[in-house]
Amino acid sequence: MEKYVIYKQGSATEPYELELTLDSITISCTCQAANMGLPCKHRINVLNGHTYDVINKDDENVLMAISVASDTIRQSVIPKYLKEHEAAKKNLKAKNEAAEKIFKKQRDAIIALALKKGTKSATEKASADLNNALQDCVNAAAEVEGLLKALQTVFIRP
Numbered sequence: 001m002e003k004y005v006i007y008k009q010g011s012a013t014e015p016y017e018l019e020l021t022l023d024s025i026t027i028s029c030t031c032q033a034a035n036m037g038l039p040c041k042h043r044i045n046v047l048n049g050h051t052y053d054v055i056n057k058d059d060e061n062v063l064m065a066i067s068v069a070s071d072t073i074r075q076s077v078i079p080k081y082l083k084e085h086e087a088a089k090k091n092l093k094a095k096n097e098a099a100e101k102i103f104k105k106q107r108d109a110i111i112a113l114a115l116k117k118g119t120k121s122a123t124e125k126a127s128a129d130l131n132n133a134l135q136d137c138v139n140a141a142a143e144v145e146g147l148l149k150a151l152q153t154v155f156i157r158p
């Protein structure tokens with residue numbers, strides 16, 4: 001895995017050192033914000049293809065790496081995650097709607113039992129169905145959350 005070292009002049013006297021790898025587009029920075037796990041402007045600027053405060057921009061490999069990283073993110077990584085995130089949100093909505101229908105069935109089964117028109121086994125089955133549907137919702141929500149995190153980590157690499 002090839003690493004490209006980019007020197008950027010920030011507010012400090014010493015330049016910040018950014019390390020970029022292109023395999024999975026990861027970028028680290030030596031600034032204080034990055035050390036605290038925040039998405040610093042040095043990395044965001046590089047990932048957006050800005051080179052104005054890059055000190056070693058006469059190094060063609062560095063310029064090429066910055067250009068490849070920003071193009072990759074613009075053209076593939078972000079649209080891919082956004083698309084997957086959109087699909088996961090639709091899936092979550094569908095699971096929520098399904099759970100709501102099953103919840104109504106469970107409620108009807110409990111009412112029927114109370115009116116002595118239903119059976120205990122019917123309410124037990126309705127409860128089990130609802131538990132499964134709720135678990136589906138939890139899984140779908142975790143997928144949405146995971147994709148959102150994946151999108152954020154494109155930028156946030158301490």
Ligand SMILES: [Zn+2]
Nearest residue numbers: 029031040042
């Ligand atoms: Zn930084």
